Amino acid sequence: MQNYPSGILKKIDERKRNNSFRNLNDFPDQQIDFSSNDYLGFARSASIFKQASTILENNYLLKNGATGSRLISGNYSLYNTVENQLAKFHQSESCLLFNSGYDANLGLLSSVPQRNDLILFDELSHASIRDGIRLSLAKSQKFQHNNFIDLVEKITKLKGKIENIFVVTESVFSMDGDSPDLKKLAAICEEYNCFLIVDEAHAVGVFGEQGSGLIQQLQLEDKIFARIITFGKAIGAHGAAILGDQKLRHFLTNYARSFIYTTALPPHSLATIYAAYQELETSDSPKKLQQNIIVFKKLQQELDLEKYFIESDSAIQSCVFSGITRVKEISALLAEKGFWVKAILAPTVAKDKERLRFCLHSFTAKEEMEEALSLLKQFV
Numbered sequence: 001m002q003n004y005p006s007g008i009l010k011k012i013d014e015r016k017r018n019n020s021f022r023n024l025n026d027f028p029d030q031q032i033d034f035s036s037n038d039y040l041g042f043a044r045s046a047s048i049f050k051q052a053s054t055i056l057e058n059n060y061l062l063k064n065g066a067t068g069s070r071l072i073s074g075n076y077s078l079y080n081t082v083e084n085q086l087a088k089f090h091q092s093e094s095c096l097l098f099n100s101g102y103d104a105n106l107g108l109l110s111s112v113p114q115r116n117d118l119i120l121f122d123e124l125s126h127a128s129i130r131d132g133i134r135l136s137l138a139k140s141q142k143f144q145h146n147n148f149i150d151l152v153e154k155i156t157k158l159k160g161k162i163e164n165i166f167v168v169t170e171s172v173f174s175m176d177g178d179s180p181d182l183k184k185l186a187a188i189c190e191e192y193n194c195f196l197i198v199d200e201a202h203a204v205g206v207f208g209e210q211g212s213g214l215i216q217q218l219q220l221e222d223k224i225f226a227r228i229i230t231f232g233k234a235i236g237a238h239g240a241a242i243l244g245d246q247k248l249r250h251f252l253t254n255y256a257r258s259f260i261y262t263t264a265l266p267p268h269s270l271a272t273i274y275a276a277y278q279e280l281e282t283s284d285s286p287k288k289l290q291q292n293i294i295v296f297k298k299l300q301q302e303l304d305l306e307k308y309f310i311e312s313d314s315a316i317q318s319c320v321f322s323g324i325t326r327v328k329e330i331s332a333l334l335a336e337k338g339f340w341v342k343a344i345l346a347p348t349v350a351k352d353k354e355r356l357r358f359c360l361h362s363f364t365a366k367e368e369m370e371e372a373l374s375l376l377k378q379f380v
């Protein structure tokens, strides 16, 4: 093609000049995994795979695809079974499945807050939250990361001029791995009559009894307007759900466009979610993961690396360096030694806050963590 849209060429060029151009690389199976979100090893569990196949056979669901959207031809009995299972496990009045966490945030935030409403969201919110907000007719403003003084200032300034205020945050931030003080945030939302929305993508499987999430660990279920849980991370499958009350479920079924206008998940996705949650109910993997998080943090201290890491009790431990080239170099050096630690670059994170994001797992040996951090010590 001789002529080409100039914006595309310019933007590609810009990424290449900044050394931040992205390529799709296969995950090298032989490397020690410090980058996947498969925190509990469920994505590679042979017993979950087998159990999912049995569920499909027992339910006569030997179909490759859902055949349509849920409101047309794509709803089948397993949807109801899984939604009930999840509502019970996560102690929620209702549950509605979405095709992904991205779709769940997009559908929720674009449809629920209306024209006269306001959305206040943490400045480090995931792209799916921000994109949902961009599609909403409501006004929106970000507040400083985990800074509730800033949040309250924004609430009080706009209250009275606004019909409803929605406050959006994550229980574990995807790039920093830290958490807001959720008890305090829930109390603020109660005091100022705001509706709190919490994305639990990186908290499920990691915190709470049997990995039920941070909201349940803190017993805040009744204080939250909507929780987003995703299955592509610790659950090792694919898809997501919104937990809330029955009215919210009815509303989303009628108005969330990313729910309505898309083909439903195939039966094997649902069977995998079902089998993974069955496994989670009795699994000791969340406890093993918690132990590994403690070990990893202790090693950071012992090796005097703590100063590079963002304070976090989650499976995401981010080691911040400034400069794309430096982070990429260190990631490549670690890969040469057999450790797969992803370099996270601007614009995914702020410029000069580039980082190596260590994702921890229940199945990682202490020696592997020791070796990875000792190497890191040599390279920084």
Ligand SMILES: Cc1ncc(COP(=O)(O)O)c(C=O)c1O
Pocket: 100, 101, 102, 103, 105, 126, 128, 170, 173, 174, 199, 201, 202, 230, 231, 232, 239, 240
């Ligand atoms: C906080 C957060 N929310 C939502 C998502 C999107 O979830 P999914 O991968 O299921 O689309 C992610 C994924 O990276 C995430 O980190």
